[in-house]
Amino acid sequence: MLAATAGQINCVGGVNGDNPTEITLSDVESVTTTLLSNNAYTILDNIEGENRFGTAPVRDSYLAFTHTNMTGQLSNVQGFIHKNNYPSQSNIARSEWGSIGNLRFYVTSNGSYTEAASAAGARVYNTFVTGMEAYSYIEQDHMSATFIYRPAIYDGPLALNCTVGYKFGACPRLLNDLWLFNLRSTVA
Amino acid sequence: MAFGTLLDSGYFIADGSAKILPFVQGVSWIKLVNMTEAAAANASHGVEYFWQPGMITNDCLVTMRNAAATEMNTTTALALGVNGIRLVDTSIIQTPDLTRTPTAISNAAIPVVSDVGCAAAGLAAGDIVRMYSTLGALQIDGIDFTVGTVNANDFQLAHMAQIVAAAAPGASARYVRIPYDSYWYPKHRYISKVRAWPTDTTKAQITLTVTHGYQIGQKVRFVVPAQYGMTQLNGLQGTIIQMNVTDTNSTNTIIVDIDVNAFTAFTFPLTAAVPFSPAMVVPIGMDTAEALAPVPPLPAFPPYDILTDATKNIAYRGLILGAGITSPAGSVNDKIFWYAGTSYGM
Numbered sequence: 222m223l224a225a226t227a228g229q230i231n232c233v234g235g236v237n238g239d240n241p242t243e244i245t246l247s248d249v250e251s252v253t254t255t256l257l258s259n260n261a262y263t264i265l266d267n268i269e270g271e272n273r274f275g276t277a278p279v280r281d282s283y284l285a286f287t288h289t290n291m292t293g294q295l296s297n298v299q300g301f302i303h304k305n306n307y308p309s310q311s312n313i314a315r316s317e318w319g320s321i322g323n324l325r326f327y328v329t330s331n332g333s334y335t336e337a338a339s340a341a342g343a344r345v346y347n348t349f350v351t352g353m354e355a356y357s358y359i360e361q362d363h364m365s366a367t368f369i370y371r372p373a374i375y376d377g378p379l380a381l382n383c384t385v386g387y388k389f390g391a392c393p394r395l396l397n398d399l400w401l402f403n404l405r406s407t408v409a
Numbered sequence: 410m411a412f413g414t415l416l417d418s419g420y421f422i423a424d425g426s427a428k429i430l431p432f433v434q435g436v437s438w439i440k441l442v443n444m445t446e447a448a449a450a451n452a453s454h455g456v457e458y459f460w461q462p463g464m465i466t467n468d469c470l471v472t473m474r475n476a477a478a479t480e481m482n483t484t485t486a487l488a489l490g491v492n493g494i495r496l497v498d499t500s501i502i503q504t505p506d507l508t509r510t511p512t513a514i515s516n517a518a519i520p521v522v523s524d525v526g527c528a529a530a531g532l533a534a535g536d537i538v539r540m541y542s543t544l545g546a547l548q549i550d551g552i553d554f555t556v557g558t559v560n561a562n563d564f565q566l567a568h569m570a571q572i573v574a575a576a577a578p579g580a581s582a583r584y585v586r587i588p589y590d591s592y593w594y595p596k597h598r599y600i601s602k603v604r605a606w607p608t609d610t611t612k613a614q615i616t617l618t619v620t621h622g623y624q625i626g627q628k629v630r631f632v633v634p635a636q637y638g639m640t641q642l643n644g645l646q647g648t649i650i651q652m653n654v655t656d657t658n659s660t661n662t663i664i665v666d667i668d669v670n671a672f673t674a675f676t677f678p679l680t681a682a683v684p685f686s687p688a689m690v691v692p693i694g695m696d697t698a699e700a701l702a703p704v705p706p707l708p709a710f711p712p713y714d715i716l717t718d719a720t721k722n723i724a725y726r727g728l729i730l731g732a733g734i735t736s737p738a739g740s741v742n743d744k745i746f747w748y749a750g751t752s753y754g755m
Contacts, residue, residue, distance in 0.1 A: 225593030231687070
């Protein structure tokens with residue numbers, strides 16, 4: 222839903238010669254500035270600096286959801302702070318990879334990408350950068366997730382086949398498109 | 410029964426383009442009969458078609474009349490070099506299904522892409538194509554375009570603005586066909602042109618690169634990067650009050666209630682501007698008042714559905730039938746019957 226409807230910002234600060242380019246600090250700052258200018262609230266509070274070796278304070282942040290294939294790219298961005306370098310390790314999700322500027326990145330192998338969509342025909346990764354309450358998931362009455370198992374006795378006179386299935390009803394929805402952008406990038 | 414479980418049956422009148430038959434639960438076989446061709450006795454035209462999983466993608470069995478139209482022969486779409494039948498699942502990642510090499514892109518009012526044999530390769534009006542690495546016209550790369558008129562050796566980027574010609578796009582240049590559109594509705598679209606609407610210059614006319622599918626009354630927001638010039642439009646939202654009014658070359662347009670007269674002109678970037686972000690329209694909601702009581706004289710009464718902005722997953726699984734005289738979707742005005750089914754084995 223987000224890939225089809227959210228506004229897009231191409232990464233343009235990289236040097237791989239494609240459009241969009243690989244992600245860079247200037248691209249992170251570009252989408253951050255756009256969200257700030259649109260009065261989007263950050264979602265996560267800052268993490269204060271502490272006197273611990275190898276740590277750095279983390280700014281209050283928007284969330285950025287991306288594909289696991291982007292982890293190497295993120296690690297190469299100037300200013301990247303891996304999550305193990307956060308001053309505090311409390312309330313950090315396993316799916317978090319790190320932070321750059323005012324973005325904290327969460328990765329999943331189910332992350333969004335668009336095949337053959339760059340100017341050179343490369344895969345484009347969609348990183349959804351969101352402020353607070355930018356989009357929502359609306360559950361439908363009487364249509365919460367249901368797991369349905371029917372033993373073979375219901376199949377027919379010979380009771381040959383069991384069936385398993387699930388069903389649910391839900392509606393994703395952008396609440397304010399100004400508070401969410403798709404930061405598109407390729408890999409270097 | 411002979412084919413297992415019958416799933417569904419029906420018929421359609423061919424319009425000369427590929428036909429999509431959706432089967433939500435999947436399909437194991439399909440048989441089609443072109444009744445128009447069955448009665449016409451045209452030499453070398455197809456009459457019956459059969460497909461089941463295991464056949465090569467875009468292939469199918471073809472039963473056609475011989476060159477003398479005196480008897481029926483059996484062959485395959487692959488052997489004939491035409492489009493047959495292929496499975497499609499729009500809920501998965503889009504994978505281009507046709508890759509071709511352009512030899513030139515013109516500076517006509519509607520840009521024309523030269524490609525010897527593109528029509529024979531299966532490209533048809535209404536398809537969506539995406540260009541890559543077109544030296545001299547890099548600004549159109551990675552952007553989807555609906556195809557306009559297709560000739561034997563060239564085709565139009567139907568809704569694109571005039572560009573500086575790319576006489577020799579280069580050895581790396583290519584384009585692909587995108588087999589199906591994004592499966593969420595409504596969806597964003599890229600902008601190719603913006604101007605004051607000549608009929609009412611206090612309104613803006615926006616041309617979109619791919620058939621938009623919007624409805625009157627929908628509210629949209631504009632994302633316009635600096636490279637396009639008209640930065641005053643960036644971030645503004647407008648209500649669609651009319652649509653599909655020709656902009657001289659294209660009818661894939663929307664009219665919104667924004668006065669752009671005082672804005673900097675909208676200009677599609679040139680090749681040297683790459684990389685840049687695309688200018689786009691983002692659907693954001695519905696103007697209920699406009700939908701219920703459209704401003705006269707356009708559009709015609711009755712009012713529109715106030716829920717046409719609702720986000721919907723329109724993904725489907727189904728079969729894409731190729732069009733042509735020996736393909737299952739037939740030729741214009743052919744009446745084609747079909748029945749399809751499932752089986753335990755496949």
